[in-house]
Amino acid sequence: MSTILKCISPVDGSVYLERETASSEAIDAALAKANAAQKDWARKTVAERAKICTAFVEAFQGEADRHAEELAWQMGRPIRYGKGEVGGLVERATYMISVAEEALRDVQVGEKDGFTRYIKREPVGVVFTIAPWNFPYMTAVNSVIPALMAGNAVILKHATQTLGCAERFADAFAAAGLPDGLFQALHLSHQDAADIIGSGQVNYVSFTGSVRGGSEIEKAASGHFLGTGLELGGKDPAYVRADADIDQAVDGLVDGAMFNSGQSCCGIERIYVHESVYDAFVDGAAKLVSGYKLGSPLDEETTLGPVVNAKAANFVRQQIKDAVAAGARALVSVADFPADDGEGSYLAPQVLVDVDHSMSVMTEESFGPVVGIMKVSSDEEAVALMNDSEFGLTASIWTKDLAKAVELGDQINTGTFFMNRCDYLDPALAWTGVKNTGRGCSLSKLGYEALTRPKSYHLKHA
Known part of the structure; x- marks a missing residue:
């Protein structure tokens, strides 16, 4: 029927x-x-x-x-x-x-x-x-x-x-x-x-x-x-090391968190920042997010459109509310985004600090324009937190040290590892994930393997 x-x-x-x-x-x-x-x-x-x-x-x-x-x-x-x-x-x-x-x-x-x-x-x-x-x-x-x-x-x-x-x-x-x-x-x-x-x-x-x-x-x-x-699903993390280019990290990670109103499987949903550069990164991120224009997607000036529906928006609003009740601080004023009436699909972006992994906003996929930022004191702490997730689609490290990035990347449970970029699919690379992100592979030459089956020819000459 x-x-x-x-x-x-x-x-x-x-x-x-x-x-x-x-x-x-x-x-x-x-x-x-x-x-x-x-x-x-x-x-x-x-x-x-x-x-x-x-x-x-x-x-x-x-x-x-x-x-x-x-x-x-x-x-x-x-x-x-x-x-x-x-x-x-x-x-x-x-x-x-x-x-x-x-x-x-x-x-x-x-x-x-x-x-x-x-x-x-x-x-x-x-x-x-x-x-x-x-x-x-x-x-x-x-x-x-x-x-x-x-x-x-x-x-x-x-x-x-x-x-x-x-x-x-x-x-x-x-x-x-x-x-x-x-x-x-x-x-x-x-x-x-x-x-x-x-x-x-x-x-x-x-x-x-x-x-x-x-x-x-x-x-x-x-x-x-x-x-x-x-x-x-995904709950993709990023780590900003002490030696990172902070301006580059702010620009890249804010875009990775907010593009498409945060509705990206490989969007940045949680950020860990070394304590020595934490304040500078947080200030830059909050300032950049506060400058977004929320409104009709048909307006050429709009940089942040509505999320898919009010239910999705209210899920994120509740995550933010619960995090704040548990001690997090919201750095972006919702009042600066009048299109957000608190009920509908137009949702103001948000940056949360003083967060931890007891909060769903740091563990459960948000799929909206919100990101939590945590201070860490070492690479080891950052890697442990990045791996503390049921998902594993992409992970991103921001640093000037290529060798250290590869060393840390080898320790992170993820399908794609980025250095100094995020939220992008290079079609030459296999697109895959681990844990509850799923299984299989698309893109790259390897992507053809699942779409074909091997047939062996064993021909004995007369």
């Missing part, structure tokens, strides 16, 4: 988009079409696939202004930053296309008299991508383009909050001339998605979302012997 999905805009609370979920008949037809189309696509050369995927990138990029405005309405990102997500999609897609030939090349295992031996990388079949709302284009492209480049078909489900984004993918692939059935966007309920995973008609699931969502994906996949890639 179909239901109506509604995208409620955080801009003004209006219904921005409505879509009917696909019927069971439509889902079955889409899966059958994907499986049939994939067989022909797998026989195409990598160069032939690259030509169409490159045309997709060009078509998508050509609608950058439209994408930026629609992102503002659907999930609240300031329009001045919307084209940045288009640029991120282009960067990641272009890189993954460029390395596909090498990544998908047969693996040679060495000569053996009387035999020819090698390992082929064959496509898994149909890839089911479930994308989130916070970076709806950049997260989806991490699997969509390499899946197609590897010879797979793709079914894409986007979050209800960004219903229109899956359709924009479909538009660009149609403009690029991708054969029918190889990419399909479906509007689905959670149960529909679970049914697809358990249908036996998909071979890999790529999911970006919550830990709870990842657990549901694993349940749906249990017993079906299909691969899963799960990028889940």
Whole structure:
């Protein structure tokens, strides 16, 4: 039975988009079409696939202004930053296309008299991508383009909050001339998605979302012997050492904490600062955050838009309230951000000090424009605190000492380790996580491994 999905805009609370979920008949037809189309696509050369995927990138990029405005309405990102997500999609897609030939090349295992031996990388079949709302284009492209480049078909489900984004993918692939059935966007309920995973008609699931969502994906996949890639929660830390460039650290970490209203899986959510530079860093961070402009994302002057909805905003407000009640100090005056009425989705940014790990704001994912800053007395203390988390997506150290950064990075339980930067995905590097952040790998040449299966050829000469 179909239901109506509604995208409620955080801009003004209006219904921005409505879509009917696909019927069971439509889902079955889409899966059958994907499986049939994939067989022909797998026989195409990598160069032939690259030509169409490159045309997709060009078509998508050509609608950058439209994408930026629609992102503002659907999930609240300031329009001045919307084209940045288009640029991120282009960067990641272009890189993954460029390395596909090498990544998908047969693996040679060495000569053996009387035999020819090698390992082929064959496509898994149909890839089911479930994308989130916070970076709806950049997260989806991490699997969509390499899946197609590897010879797979793709079914894409986007979050209800960004219903229109899956359709924009479909538009660009149609403009690029991708054969029918190889990419399909479906509007689905959670149960529909679970049914697809358990249908036996998909071979890999790529999911970006919550830990709870990842657990549901694993349940749906249990017993079906299909691969899963799960990028889940984060509570990413940073450490500012005594020798850091403080101005650089302030600029980088404030942006890492506040960009997209803090709604980034790899955003900075907790900062540890050496006591010798603590006051200077805190003063700089508080001053910079206080200068943000909170308002409608459709206003070119806005630097901080609303969070996704009032529920998310109120969760962060409660974290801040609880922390202050437990002894933390809030350094940013909410009164300086009149768009924040204390109830809705427009949420003033906040910097908290005198925090510790007994407070949820330092341990539980906030996903909003708030960051806690703790004073530490040594590298050892900082590393211990950085590792004191159920998550492990990225971690960042700010220092002028490269050797020391690598030494400390080796001790931190994380998927990506940064020095003097944060909150960025380099498509040449594997995107992965540890602990409750999930499992699997996307991007880089390694990202192709989960989207293919090895097939060994052991040929004895006559």
